[in-house]
Amino acid sequence: xxxxxxxxxxxxxxxxxxxxxxxxxxxxxxxxxxxxxxxxxxxxxxxxxxxxxxxxxxxxxxxxxxxxxxxxxxxxxxxxxxxxxxxxxxxxxxxxxxxxxxxxxxxxxxxxxx
Amino acid sequence: xxxxxxxxxxxxxxxxxxxxxxxxxxxxxxxxxxxxxxxxxxxxxxxxxxxxxxxxxxxxxxxxxxxxxxxxxxxxxxxxxxxxxxxxxxxxxxxxxxxxxxxxxxxxxxxxxxx
Numbered sequence: 001x002x003x004x005x006x007x008x009x010x011x012x013x014x015x016x017x018x019x020x021x022x023x024x025x026x027x028x029x030x031x032x033x034x035x036x037x038x039x040x041x042x043x044x045x046x047x048x049x050x051x052x053x054x055x056x057x058x059x060x061x062x063x064x065x066x067x068x069x070x071x072x073x074x075x076x077x078x079x080x081x082x083x084x085x086x087x088x089x090x091x092x093x094x095x096x097x098x099x100x101x102x103x104x105x106x107x108x109x110x111x112x113x114x
Numbered sequence: 115x116x117x118x119x120x121x122x123x124x125x126x127x128x129x130x131x132x133x134x135x136x137x138x139x140x141x142x143x144x145x146x147x148x149x150x151x152x153x154x155x156x157x158x159x160x161x162x163x164x165x166x167x168x169x170x171x172x173x174x175x176x177x178x179x180x181x182x183x184x185x186x187x188x189x190x191x192x193x194x195x196x197x198x199x200x201x202x203x204x205x206x207x208x209x210x211x212x213x214x215x216x217x218x219x220x221x222x223x224x225x226x227x228x229x
Contacts, residue, residue: 032215043222090157095214101162102147102159107157
């Protein structure tokens with residue numbers, strides 16, 4: 001079974017600061033990796049995904065993430081955050097080719113102060 | 115286009131009652147997933163359908179929980195004899211492939227409160 005660990009439960013930043021949210025997973029096989037975002041009062045939305053190929057993936061709204069296989073990590077980054085990035089961020093994983101659901105981390109609550 | 119639709123958006127019921135939650139996936143999506151989001155447990159995977167069949171029901175929390183999908187489209191999650199620990203937001207997601215290699219699209223969820 002997979003597990004996902006998000007290191008920061010709450011992060012507070014000022015606008016224009018750089019962001020990096022940590023995510024580590026545990027699984028013995030090949031995985032697909034995802035970052036989802038949940039804005040206040042809205043449903044979960046896909047930010048970006050990694051299936052294969054270039055380990056640096058770019059998503060919506062200027063977010064990117066890098067898959068480092070040796071570290072079992074998939075950290076989310078953004079060079080300059082905006083107030084509108086205030087949201088809950090979830091890292092998730094599933095087994096490549098596996099017919100099962102996503103295993104989510106506990107989430108990181110990001111607050112951007114204007 | 116239309117996203118994943120869930121109903122009701124909110125449900126308040128008394129302990130011991132049965133509840134039925136509905137999910138209408140994105141048209142053409144063959145895979146459908148149910149999750150539960152609660153403060154203590156975060157996001158938990160409950161069950162997955164490929165077409166009308168659910169290969170693995172082991173994620174359901176107890177035998178009071180059941181789910182079905184008919185016609186390869188709408189799915190219902192039923193909780194019998196509800197308990198207070200069932201209070202949570204129940205999320206449904208769908209994807210275009212059943213091999214896990216397609217992103218899942220989530221609905222707004224049903225917020226279930228057990229009094």
